[in-house]
Amino acid sequence: MALLFSLSPMSLLRAMPGAVAQGLIWGIMALGVYITYRLLDFADLTVDGSLATGGAVAVMLIRAGVDPVIALVAAFAAGMLAGFVTGMLHTALGIPGILASILTQISLYSINLNIMGKSNQAINVDQYQLVVSLRYISGDAATKFKFYGGVILGCLVLVAILYRYFGTEQGQAIRATGCNKSMAKAQGINTNFHTVLALMISNGLVGLCGGLYAQYQGAADVNMGRGAIVIGLAAVIIGEVLFGKLCAGKKLAFAYTMIAVILGAVAYYIVIAFVLWLKMPSDNMKLFSAIVVAIFLSIPYLKGKYGKKGVAA
Amino acid sequence: MAYALEIKDVHKTFNSGTINEKIALDGVNLNLEEGDFVTIIGGNGAGKSTTLNAVAGVWPIDKGSIIIGGQDVTALPEHKRAKFLGRVFQDPMTGTAATMSIEENMAIAARRGKRRTLKWGVTKAEREQFKEMLKTLDLGLEDRLTSKVGLLSGGQRQAVTLLMASLQKPNLLLLDEHTAALDPKTAAKVLALSDKIIEENNLTAMMVTHNMKDAIAHGNRLIMMHEGKVIYDVRGEEKKNLKVSDLLAKFEEVSGGEFANDRMMLS
Numbered sequence: 005m006a007l008l009f010s011l012s013p014m015s016l017l018r019a020m021p022g023a024v025a026q027g028l029i030w031g032i033m034a035l036g037v038y039i040t041y042r043l044l045d046f047a048d049l050t051v052d053g054s055l056a057t058g059g060a061v062a063v064m065l066i067r068a069g070v071d072p073v074i075a076l077v078a079a080f081a082a083g084m085l086a087g088f089v090t091g092m093l094h095t096a097l098g099i100p101g102i103l104a105s106i107l108t109q110i111s112l113y114s115i116n117l118n119i120m121g122k123s124n125q126a127i128n129v130d131q132y133q134l135v136v137s138l139r140y141i142s143g144d145a146a147t148k149f150k151f152y153g154g155v156i157l158g159c160l161v162l163v164a165i166l167y168r169y170f171g172t173e174q175g176q177a178i179r180a181t182g183c184n185k186s187m188a189k190a191q192g193i194n195t196n197f198h199t200v201l202a203l204m205i206s207n208g209l210v211g212l213c214g215g216l217y218a219q220y221q222g223a224a225d226v227n228m229g230r231g232a233i234v235i236g237l238a239a240v241i242i243g244e245v246l247f248g249k250l251c252a253g254k255k256l257a258f259a260y261t262m263i264a265v266i267l268g269a270v271a272y273y274i275v276i277a278f279v280l281w282l283k284m285p286s287d288n289m290k291l292f293s294a295i296v297v298a299i300f301l302s303i304p305y306l307k308g309k310y311g312k313k314g315v316a317a
Numbered sequence: 318m319a320y321a322l323e324i325k326d327v328h329k330t331f332n333s334g335t336i337n338e339k340i341a342l343d344g345v346n347l348n349l350e351e352g353d354f355v356t357i358i359g360g361n362g363a364g365k366s367t368t369l370n371a372v373a374g375v376w377p378i379d380k381g382s383i384i385i386g387g388q389d390v391t392a393l394p395e396h397k398r399a400k401f402l403g404r405v406f407q408d409p410m411t412g413t414a415a416t417m418s419i420e421e422n423m424a425i426a427a428r429r430g431k432r433r434t435l436k437w438g439v440t441k442a443e444r445e446q447f448k449e450m451l452k453t454l455d456l457g458l459e460d461r462l463t464s465k466v467g468l469l470s471g472g473q474r475q476a477v478t479l480l481m482a483s484l485q486k487p488n489l490l491l492l493d494e495h496t497a498a499l500d501p502k503t504a505a506k507v508l509a510l511s512d513k514i515i516e517e518n519n520l521t522a523m524m525v526t527h528n529m530k531d532a533i534a535h536g537n538r539l540i541m542m543h544e545g546k547v548i549y550d551v552r553g554e555e556k557k558n559l560k561v562s563d564l565l566a567k568f569e570e571v572s573g574g575e576f577a578n579d580r581m582m583l584s
Contacts, residue, residue, distance in 0.1 A: 169435075173428055176417070176438040180425055183414040190373070190412070191481075192399030192429045 016281045021141045021148075023277035027270030028155045029136065029216050030235060032162060034243070034269045035262055036083075036209035037236030043170070044182040044202045049105040051236060053112025054086035054207040055229030058214025060119040063224035066127050072135050076215045083211020084204040086112060091200030116226050126223040134219045159266050162209070167259040169205075178202045210236075234293050235272060241300040243268025272296075319387030321521040322349040322489055327371055327381035329545075341367040342378070343545030349489070354515055354522045354536035358529060358564065360572065363542040365525040366407075369491045372523075374398040386488045400430020403482025403520075405475060405495040405511075412478030415467030419458060419477060422466050423447045426481030450480055454510070472503035476510055483514045490515065490522040497527060508535065529561045543571045 033055060040048040058079035065075040086108055093104035117123060129137040140151035169175045180188040181198040188195050210232070218224040247264035251257050272293075279292060329342040342364050349355060357365045371378050372385075374395040382391045385401045406412050413422050424439040424447075444462060451459040454476050458469075466474060475495055482490055492511060496504035512535060515522050526532050532539055539556050541549035541564070548571050551559065 171438050172435045173424075173433040173438050174435055176421055176425055177433040179417060179421075180414045183416045184411070186406070186411045187414050188425075189395045190399055190402075190404045190406075191425050192396050192431070193425070193433065194396045198433075 011281065011283070016278065019277040019281060020274065022138070023273040024270055025136075025138075025141055025152070025155065025220070026217075027273035028152075028159055028266065029213060029220055030273065031159060031239060031266030031269035032216065033210045033213035033232060034236045034239035034265045035162065035166065036206040036213070037233065038240050038262065038265045039166075039202055039206040039209070041237065041240060042182075043179055044199065044206075046182070046199070046203070047102045047105070048087075048090065048203060048206060049102060049233050050086055050090045050108045050112075050203070050207055051105075051210050051233045052229045052231065053109035053116070054083045054210045055214040055217075055232045056116045056224065056226055057082050057086055057112055057119070057229075058211030059218035059224035059228050060116045060125070060214075060226070061211070062215030063125050063127050063218045064119055066132050066134075066219070067125065072132060072219060075219075076135060076212055079215025080208045080212040083214070084208040086211065087203035087205070087207030088200060090207070091203040094203075095196035095199055113226065120224060120226065123226040124223060127219065129222060134222075136216055136220045138220055138222065160263075163259055163262045163266070166262060167256070170258065174198075174201070231290050231293065234290070234297050235269070238272045238293060238297045238300070239269035240265050241268070241297065242271050245300060245303070246271060320348045320384070321351045321353065321386060322347070322372065322523075323382075323384040324348075324368070324372065325382045325384070327368075327383065328379045329367060329371060329376075330379055333379075340545055342371060345371075345381070345542075345545065345547060347540065347547055347550075349521055349523070352519060352521055353538055354520075355524070355538045355540060356532040356536045357523060357525045357540050357542060358527070358532045359542035360568070362544075364545040365542050366493050367545075368542070369493050369523060369525060372398075372489070373402055373404060373491060400485070401488040403429075403485075403487035403490040405478045405482055405490075405492050407494040407497050409471035409474040409478070409498060412481070413466045413474050416465060418463045419451070419466055419469075420444060420447055420462040422477065423450075423481055423484060427484045429485045429487075450484075451477075454480070470503075472499050472507060475499065475507045479507070479510055479514055483518050483520070486518055486520070488521065490520045492522060492524040494525050494527065496531075511535075529564050533559045533561070533564070541567060541571075543568075 033051065037048075037051060040046045061082040062072070062075040062079040065078055066072050070078070090105045090108040093099045093107060094101050099107070127134070129139045136151065136155060140147050143151075170179060177188065177193045178198045178201060180191065180193055181195045182202070185195050214229065217228065243264035243266070244261070247260070247267065251260040251264055254260055276289065279289070280286060284292070324345050324347040327342050327345045331339045331341055345364065345368055357368070359365050370376070372383055374390065374393060378391065382389055384390065385398070390398050390401065404412070414425070420439050420443070424443055427443060447462060448459045451462075456473055456476060458473065458477070466477065469477065495511070496507050499507060508531060511524070514520070522536070524536065533556070537556065538550070538552035539559065540547050549567055
């Protein structure tokens with residue numbers, strides 16, 4: 005009871021803008037996870053490394069005087085490179101996907117340290133014209149509007165580009181590769197090439213997210229990507245559970261699903277803000293995230309096993 | 318003129334050097350004329366499906382060569398051989414992408430052997446073309462272009478896969494027991510459709526089957542395989558006059574009467 009009384013609804017409310025902003029930014033990474041996990045059917049753990057790589061590259065370039073927007077492009081490219089390495093380890097060297105991605109992730113830890121020269125590098129929003137920043141949330145109305153409008157518009161543009169891309173011949177080849185390799189090969193699709201391509205696009209988005217998030221929090225940290233894959237999966241699954249029925253069967257179902265994934269990331273950060281507000285020690289957050297993802301991942305399986313008969317039988 | 322397909326002394330051993338070593342193809346030789354429709358029969362493990370997979374390039378062969386339409390494809394990987402081949406598999410799930418729509422599956426097949434570019438995956442004109450083609454199946458699929466293929470029945474999926482195989486006219490159509498997983502009525506329909514597509518497009522085709530009646534009733538040529546070799550090859554009038562009992566006798570002769578528990582008995 006004492007705990008309950010000590011909670012202030014206002015402080016929860018105050019935490020919301022930050023949670024939404026974080027969710028939108030991490031939603032971009034969730035789109036990347038969606039591409040590998042759902043479209044390519046590949047559990048890609050590169051994410052934990054490539055997110056920090058994106059952050060590190062962006063921050064170091066900004067510190068060197070490069071425009072923060074260009075730094076984001078570079079973060080995207082750095083992420084793609086990480087995806088390329090995982091893809092080659094898997095397709096050219098025959099290492100199982102999940103292992104290949106762990107190898108890349110681990111090696112990226114050293115590479116990220118090398119990029120930054122130390123484990124943490126800061127950029128001050130007063131010094132640079134950052135694309136996004138924590139500071140903008142507490143700014144005046146015009147700044148807030150510009151910030152949220154910009155981030156939401158950016159997310160929608162990304163969704164539109166991805167929607168268009170996965171409707172092209174090449175995008176369909178990636179989806180066929182992820183859905184049914186035998187069919188893809190029989191139709192002349194180079195499944196190795198398209199696997200690498202999808203991993204590059206996915207990790208490009210993850211790197212972009214890392215670059216944005218580093219600008220948002222004003223620093224890149226070698227550990228900023230730790231557990232990112234779990235957040236990405238949580239966003240994908242929460243998005244599907246919350247909005248799946250709304251998306252199914254629609255003409256733009258795929259675009260809606262991607263928006264749902266971004267909203268899933270927002271929902272994840274709102275829940276996190278709520279749990280923190282309940283004064284749960286933040287040390288336990290990763291445990292909490294993992295439990296949430298485990299529950300959501302097991303639902304389809306348990307439904308099939310103990311749920312209503314008739315669908316499978 | 319070049320043969321549509323030449324299989325020259327093809328050998329393939331699985332799990333070589335282990336206790337599970339299995340000689341799957343033991344010097345297969347076969348030439349197909351343009352327009353040949355060959356049915357392939359044989360007991361379990363005779364090398365029928367393995368022969369088709371060798372042609373399709375699912376794995377590299379140990380020895381020999383495969384020549385399609387005069388071009389040696391022995392060294393080409395599976396996806397590069399695809400431009401010569403239309404394929405329908407035993408498992409209806411194998412030939413199509415379940416999470417993609419009917420039109421997307423067909424559009425992917427329409428681009429078999431072509432570069433995948435950044436153009437739209439399905440064009441308006443194609444949509445109309447696919448609709449017309451699906452109408453001929455008489456399965457009501459022409460109104461379900463955007464339905465996911467995973468929602469279709471096994472027979473419907475095989476029918477769509479057959480259409481897909483013929484969208485880009487293949488040098489060779491490979492049918493690998495493509496009716497074995499279907500109920501008898503659906504199997505008969507899919508077989509009739511196969512005949513129609515082969516005839517209309519004047520295709521060269523190979524069809525593996527366990528059903529001897531089907532093997533006799535379809536195609537212009539029949540081969541029997543046993544222990545990784547072609548042991549019987551009939552065509553034309555001689556094939557037309559074959560009876561199931563002839564094939565059983567032939568099979569008994571080569572296998573020394575040990576066919577009692579074979580699936581072939583069922584037909």
